[in-house]
Amino acid sequence: xxxxxxxxxxxxxxxxxxxxxxELLAYGESLIERAKVAKHRLAEQAAFDRDLNEGSLDSLRxxxxxxxxxxxxxxxxxxxIE
Amino acid sequence: MSATxxxxxxxxxxxxxxxxxxxxGFTPIxxxxxxxxxxxxxxxxKVANHWTSTFHSSRHLDNLEKVAQFSPKLxxxxxxxxxxxxxxxxxxxxxxxxxxxxxxxxxxxxGAEEALATIDKFNKGLKDITGYELSTLSGDKRRELSTExxxxxxxxxxxxxxxxxxxxxxxxxxxxxxxxxSTAVSALLKKDAEITADLKxxxxxxxxxxxxxxxxxxxxxxxxxxxxxxxxxxxxxxESANAGPDATTITAAATVATTELEKTQEAMNxxxxxxxxxxxxxxxxxxxxxxxxxxQVPQEGLxxxxxxxxxxxxxxxxxTKKADAAExxxxxxxxxxxxxxxxxxxxxxKTFAKNSKEYRDTVQAxxxxxxxxxxxxxxxxxxxxxxxxxxxxxxxxxVEQATVDILNKSDSPEVTMGKLQKLQxxxxxxxxxxxxxxxxxxxxxxxxxxxxxxxMGSAVKDIIxxxxxxxLFNN
Numbered sequence: 229x230x231x232x233x234x235x236x237x238x239x240x241x242x243x244x245x246x247x248x249x250x251e252l253l254a255y256g257e258s259l260i261e262r263a264k265v266a267k268h269r270l271a272e273q274a275a276f277d278r279d280l281n282e283g284s285l286d287s288l289r290x291x292x293x294x295x296x297x298x299x300x301x302x303x304x305x306x307x308x309i310e
Numbered sequence: 311m312s313a314t315x316x317x318x319x320x321x322x323x324x325x326x327x328x329x330x331x332x333x334x335g336f337t338p339i340x341x342x343x344x345x346x347x348x349x350x351x352x353x354x355x356k357v358a359n360h361w362t363s364t365f366h367s368s369r370h371l372d373n374l375e376k377v378a379q380f381s382p383k384l385x386x387x388x389x390x391x392x393x394x395x396x397x398x399x400x401x402x403x404x405x406x407x408x409x410x411x412x413x414x415x416x417x418x419x420x421g422a423e424e425a426l427a428t429i430d431k432f433n434k435g436l437k438d439i440t441g442y443e444l445s446t447l448s449g450d451k452r453r454e455l456s457t458e459x460x461x462x463x464x465x466x467x468x469x470x471x472x473x474x475x476x477x478x479x480x481x482x483x484x485x486x487x488x489x490x491x492s493t494a495v496s497a498l499l500k501k502d503a504e505i506t507a508d509l510k511x512x513x514x515x516x517x518x519x520x521x522x523x524x525x526x527x528x529x530x531x532x533x534x535x536x537x538x539x540x541x542x543x544x545x546x547x548x549e550s551a552n553a554g555p556d557a558t559t560i561t562a563a564a565t566v567a568t569t570e571l572e573k574t575q576e577a578m579n580x581x582x583x584x585x586x587x588x589x590x591x592x593x594x595x596x597x598x599x600x601x602x603x604x605x606q607v608p609q610e611g612l613x614x615x616x617x618x619x620x621x622x623x624x625x626x627x628x629x630t631k632k633a634d635a636a637e638x639x640x641x642x643x644x645x646x647x648x649x650x651x652x653x654x655x656x657x658x659x660k661t662f663a664k665n666s667k668e669y670r671d672t673v674q675a676x677x678x679x680x681x682x683x684x685x686x687x688x689x690x691x692x693x694x695x696x697x698x699x700x701x702x703x704x705x706x707x708x709v710e711q712a713t714v715d716i717l718n719k720s721d722s723p724e725v726t727m728g729k730l731q732k733l734q735x736x737x738x739x740x741x742x743x744x745x746x747x748x749x750x751x752x753x754x755x756x757x758x759x760x761x762x763x764x765x766m767g768s769a770v771k772d773i774i775x776x777x778x779x780x781x782l783f784n785n
Binding site: 246 | 404412415416417421423447474
C-alpha cells in the first residue's frame with residue numbers, strides 16, 4: 229500500500245465483529261430454544277410426578293404409557309432407529 | 311465499529327473489575343433434570359470460549375489490550391451465570407432458571423441483532439462499492455481495490471462510525487444489564503440453597519429432641535411452608551421474566567424475591583422458636599412433677615402431690631393442644647397467604663411465639679407458687695397437719711379447679727393468660743402467707759397456729775370461692 233492509499237485495516241476489525249455478532253446471535257437463539265425445551269421437560273416431569281402421586285387408575289395408565297414410550301425410545305436409540 | 315464488542319472506554323464504570331458474587335458449591339445431580347439445567351453452564355462455557363478465541367485470534371494488538379480490559383468483566387459474568395445452576399432438582403427453581411435463561415438468551419440475541427443491523431448496512435454499501443462483503447473481501451482482493459474504491463469504503467465507514475459506536479455502546483449496556491440479572495439471581499439462589507441447608511439441619515436437630523412428641527409433623531410443616539412460599543416467590547419472578555424480557559425488571563424482581571425468601575426463613579425460625587418454647591414448658595413441668603413424685607413426703611401429703619400433679623397434667627395437656635392448634639393455624643395461614651402477605655403471617659407467628667413464652671412463664675410461676683404447699687407438709691405436727699391437710703387440700707383443689715376451668719375455656723390467648731396471671735398472684739400470696747405463719751420461729755403456739763390456719767383457710771376459701779373465681783376470671 230502506497231502512502232497515498234487509504235488504510236482499510238478497520239475491515240479486519242469489522243469482519244471480526246460480524247463473525248462474533250453472528251455467533252452470539254446463534255447462541256442467543258440456542259439459549260432461547262434450550263430454555264423452551266427445559267421448561268417443557270420440567271412440565272412433563274411435574275405431570276409425571278403428579279400422576280404418580282395421584283395413583284388413580286387413569287393417572288397410573290398415563291404413567292405406564294410414558295414409561296413404555298421411554299423404553300421404546302431407548303430401544304430405538306440403542307438400535308440406531310430414528 | 312471502531313472497537314471490539316465488550317470494549318470499555320476510560321469513563322465507563324464497566325471497566326472496573328466486578329465483584330464476583332459468592333456462590334454455593336455445586337452438588338452432583340443424578341436426575342434427568344441435570345441435563346436441562348446444565349444448559350446455562352454449557353452456554354457460559356461456549357460464550358467464554360467464543361469470546362476468548364475471537365479476541366485472542368485477533369491480529370490487532372489493540373484488540374488484545376481490550377481483551378485484557380474485558381477479562382475481569384467476562385470472568386465475573388461467567389462466575390455469576392455459572393451460579394444460576396441450582397444445587398437441587400426442585401421444579402420451581404428449574405422453571406425460574408429456564409425462564410431467566412430464556413430472557414438472557416433474548417437479551418444476547420437483541421444485542422447481537424443490533425450490532426449486526428449496522429454491520430449489514432456497511433456490508434450493503436461495501437458490496438455496492440467493491441462487489442464483496444466483509445466475509446469475502448480477502449487481503450488479495452483488497453489490494454486490487456482502486457484508490458477511488460478505497461476512499462469510498464473509508465467514507466462509508468466514517469459515515470456509519472456513529473451508528474457502529476452506538477451499537478457497541480448498546481451491546482456494552484446489555485452486558486452490564488446481564489451482569490445485574492446474574493448477580494441478583496445468584497444472590498437469590500444462594501439464599502434458597504442456604505434455607506434448604508438450614509431446613510435439613512433443623513430436621514436433623516429436631517429429630518433427637520422431645521419436639522417429636524409435641525409436634526411430630528413440625529419438619530413436614532416447615533418443608534410445606536417453604537415449598538409453598540418458594541413456588542409463589544419463584545413463580546412471580548418467572549412471571550416477570552416471561553412478561554419482559556426486561557433486565558431491569560428481572561433484576562428488581564430477583565432482589566424482591568430474595569427479600570421474600572428471607573422473610574419466609576425468619577417466619578420459619580419464629581415457628582421453631584415458639585414450638586421450642588412449648589417443649590421447654592412441658593419439660594419444666596415434667597421436672598417439677600417428677601420431683602414431687604420422688605420427694606419423701608408423708609403419706610398425708612400425697613393428696614397435695616396428686617392435686618399438683620393433676621394441675622401440671624392439665625396445663626401440659628392444654629398447652630400441647632394450644633401449640634398444635636397454633637401450628638395448624640400457622641400452617642393454614644401460610645397455605646392461604648400470598649407472598650405479598652408474608653409480613654402479616656410473620657407478625658402472627660411472632661405473636662404466637664411471644665404468647666408461648668408468656669404462657670410458659672405464667673404456668674411455671676403457678677407451679678412455683680403451689681410448691682410451698684407441698685414443702686410445708688413436712689414442717690407441721692400431726693395435729694397441725696390434720697388441719698393443714700384439710701385447708702390446704704381444699705385450697706389447692708380450688709386453685710387446681712380454677713386452673714383447669716381457665717384452660718378449658720375457649721378464650722383468646724391474651725384473656726387466658728390474664729386469668730392465669732391473676733391466679734398465679736393469688737396462689738403465691740396464699741402460699742407465702744401460710745409459709746410465713748407456719749415457719750415463724752417466734753410465732754404462735756401450735757394451738758394458735760392451728761387456729762390461725764383454720765381461720766385463714768376459711769377466709770381464703772371465702773375469698774376464692776368458686777363463685778368468686780368465676781366472677782374474677784370470667785369478667
